[in-house]
Amino acid sequence: MAFKDILLTLTSYPDPTPASVAEDAVAIAAAFGAHLSAVACEVHVEVPGHFLSGATANIPGIIAGETEKSRSNARAMLAAFDATAEKSGIMHETYLEKCPTYAVPDLLVDHARLRDLTVVPVPESCDQWYAEAVIFGSGRPTLVLPETPRARPFELRTVAVAWDFSRAAARAVSDAMPLLEKAKQVRIVTVTNEKKLDSKHSAEALARNLARHGIDVVLDKVDAAGRRIGEVLEAYTASHKVDVLVMGAYGHARWREFILGGATKSLLSKPPLPILFSH
Numbered sequence: 001m002a003f004k005d006i007l008l009t010l011t012s013y014p015d016p017t018p019a020s021v022a023e024d025a026v027a028i029a030a031a032f033g034a035h036l037s038a039v040a041c042e043v044h045v046e047v048p049g050h051f052l053s054g055a056t057a058n059i060p061g062i063i064a065g066e067t068e069k070s071r072s073n074a075r076a077m078l079a080a081f082d083a084t085a086e087k088s089g090i091m092h093e094t095y096l097e098k099c100p101t102y103a104v105p106d107l108l109v110d111h112a113r114l115r116d117l118t119v120v121p122v123p124e125s126c127d128q129w130y131a132e133a134v135i136f137g138s139g140r141p142t143l144v145l146p147e148t149p150r151a152r153p154f155e156l157r158t159v160a161v162a163w164d165f166s167r168a169a170a171r172a173v174s175d176a177m178p179l180l181e182k183a184k185q186v187r188i189v190t191v192t193n194e195k196k197l198d199s200k201h202s203a204e205a206l207a208r209n210l211a212r213h214g215i216d217v218v219l220d221k222v223d224a225a226g227r228r229i230g231e232v233l234e235a236y237t238a239s240h241k242v243d244v245l246v247m248g249a250y251g252h253a254r255w256r257e258f259i260l261g262g263a264t265k266s267l268l269s270k271p272p273l274p275i276l277f278s279h
Contacts, residue, residue, distance in 0.1 A: 168248025
């Protein structure tokens with residue numbers, strides 16, 4: 001399935017998503033000839049009643065001010081996104097939602113379940129709660145973007161696939177086919193001496209499968225050499241100038257607490273490049 005309907009999630013609170021993220025998302029949609037929707041939420045901060053009853057400060061006034069800050073940020077981001085998308089000529093629309101802070105992840109998941117791909121920025125200033133919710137709750141692939149400005153704009157020159165013959169990795173390859181078909185170069189990287197791998201089904205077999213889709217690949221093996229897998233993949237993507245990393249997301253959610261696998265946790269907490277996660 002092609003990526004024809006893409007969603008971009010924008011965060012309005014406590015800090016707004018940088019404009020560079022909207023520019024990347026527009027470039028992604030343009031590359032696939034896709035429709036791009038942007039959603040931002042005006043959040044309403046909630047404070048427990050027992051805290052309010054013993055407070056001497058003007059808590060209601062502070063809450064109203066924070067809500068107005070979120071509202072202003074959301075509207076400004078959507079206006080900037082609309083201008084960027086309009087300039088590029090892509091089909092687009094915006095959604096301004098309202099909900100309590102705690103309900104934002106579920107709201108984003110609801111939107112993401114109806115899209116082919118969801119683009120989620122991960123800020124340096126806070127955790128990756130929203131991204132985790134979309135990855136594990138949407139049932140659709142999620143492209144995580146670092147919010148920090150990068151040296152070059154989004155491109156699809158080199159896409160790398162982290163391959164370990166797991167169910168999650170196989171699902172990620174299937175979900176990422178539109179990326180792999182458009183990339184100028186596809187690399188399959190297997191990290192050895194990190195965990196036991198199925199030696200009967202090698203990366204060569206995956207390469208043959210992709211070749212039947214007209215995708216030629218380069219096969220790489222990297223020795224973990226005692227390093228954590230997240231460190232290995234980060235170094236690998238930097239040395240090979242990878243534009244997008246494709247990998248399976250390992251983990252599950254217990255109510256609001258996400259239990260993540262090692263590589264997922266490491267790369268999601270501070271993504272060094274755009275990463276397509278699939279669960």
